[in-house]
Amino acid sequence: MGSVIGVVGGGQLARMMIPPAVALGVELRVLAEIDGASAALAATAVGDYRDAATVLGFAADVDVVTFDHEHVPQDVLAHLVGAGIPVRPRPEALEVAQDKLVMRRRLAALGIPVPVWAEVRDRDGLAAFLDANGGAAVVKTPKGGYDGKGVRIVRSADAADDWLATGAVLAEELVEFRRELAQLVARRPSGDVAAWPLAETVQRDGVCAEVTAPAPGAGKLSDEARDLAEAIASGLDVTGVLAVELFETTEGRLLVNELAMRPHNSGHWTIEGAVTSQFEQHLRAVLDLPLGDTSSHSPVSVMVNVLGGPAGATMPDRYPDALAAHPDVKFHSYGKTSRPGRKVGHVTATGTNLDEVRARARAAAAFFDA
């Protein structure tokens, strides 16, 4: 196939595909939501990804379409497929990442361990689920949630009435976990799968805050996580990068929490920390090129998100102090204006001693606090 990749969505994930596209000499074209999007440098169109004509027009001359996010409606994807344009991941796979109820059904059918869950259609259904699960549940809207949005912990049957008014929701047990983990893999259409080392993730207010790779002391969980992610990638016929977010329960079991079928925040450390970054690998995978080595460069990598960003300033405004203090930390700014809670950039530190590397990454990120 050719080597022109169309990316629907102009956020930081599309932006971070630009460097490896430049290096490999493959052409990246982005359909951005707005002028001045994070990936504006590669934008060849600006428009609404929910509009089939817009997406079809954008994709007319590309060799493959892939995504910055999972929100492109299935009917738009069907138009692309109908026009003979390769879509990766395929719409049937992407649906599993778009709809949490579909995800739970498909993972259960594959025998993948997941939290206790139920599709809940009304207050009575939620009451029954709460009764059966210790009086607490995590309720999620099937579609459109991200970064903590569309997720709610409930302890009474009427606490999801607003969401239930518009349709069924996913109810899950409140998992008691030691920590959260993320297993990133990539799969190409011909079937090859490559897995990066398992990562430990820390969320704050439902948003990824910090990632450590490899996950400290993971032991045999690393193999289990890799096997799970590879089974999911193959079982769902995923192409491109797949991120599997996991709970490590207090009993030491792995349960799949969420899936993302695109480069993922839990894999930003791979830019500096791995021989092949998740962004380069995604390009390779969607072009059905051989996958790159996923080994770590360093014994430990720690990525810390810059959330919110400096008030009334940009990340580069703070570079004179930040770069002077941390010549060995790598700084990433997404070209976004600061806004409370917004992911505006990240930093990655690598090294040999976990505590030292983590402290360094946190200190570097702190230069961009409001």
Place this chain on the structure above:
Amino acid sequence: MGSVIGVVGGGQLARMMIPPAVALGVELRVLAEIDGASAALAATAVGDYRDAATVLGFAADVDVVTFDHEHVPQDVLAHLVGAGIPVRPRPEALEVAQDKLVMRRRLAALGIPVPVWAEVRDRDGLAAFLDANGGAAVVKTPKGGYDGKGVRIVRSADAADDWLATGAVLAEELVEFRRELAQLVARRPSGDVAAWPLAETVQRDGVCAEVTAPAPGAGKLSDEARDLAEAIASGLDVTGVLAVELFETTEGRLLVNELAMRPHNSGHWTIEGAVTSQFEQHLRAVLDLPLGDTSSHSPVSVMVNVLGGPAGATMPDRYPDALAAHPDVKFHSYGKTSRPGRKVGHVTATGTNLDEVRARARAAAAFFDA
């Protein structure tokens, strides 16, 4: 200062500045020579860099101007300075890289070891130089030479008549050397200098073919080279990346051969091999930001140029085989069409065993032979 960098010239050096600009969130604007230049993605203007109005128009809204090559005429640079636009490196420094006679004079004045040389104005002058230097000389046109062009080995006084008809030339002794080395440093306007490990370079037909870093068995020469390059950077008030090409003579001395005041082929290995690449460092330096760590990631890095490229094809056309054979090699394609001798890309391998890494890099590059 702000963070908009204007780069005059749209070749692969400007192209390779794009990834770190995207990562750091600084804006890169390129004045390209042609549509479809290697750095076209960042091109905001297309025009002649020898035309002052073109360059001034391009540079009107940037915070600093820097370069993909050294060919911008001094009168054009003077217009930029006159308009109050910071130019880095400064025209006075850049002139030393533009004119080999000026370079020899300035380096001699700084006490830097260079080959025996003379400014030669006519056939008698060349005859005298040949008599004094064993009957052989390297003759160079003061300006415009690169990649072996404008350089000639002569053994008779009439062998440079064509060049002498247009002006003085530089004559140099034919240095007997063990090998060629390159010392890369970066300097910011405030004076800080950072040096990468010394590299060994191999030229074929006057063109860089292969680079190994650190230079094997360099021992104390590494310190000498670093001291020399830092003295040159400071002595000439260079800002940005400075590449110092060196001979290691058969007696084990270092002599400065050439200077380049921009990212340089001898530093492409730093993209994967060093904590901070020469391209990121150049952006930092010209913005007067703190310089990054120049340590090596790996015990050894080997870069091999792809010269010419596959006949009637592009580098990406060969990726299915090349990437499959070398999942751990990093491939760079400059988006150029193949042409005999043209630099169309490079590959870099890293590892611990010099022979193994070198063999791997050469084998990977060979996939793109005509």
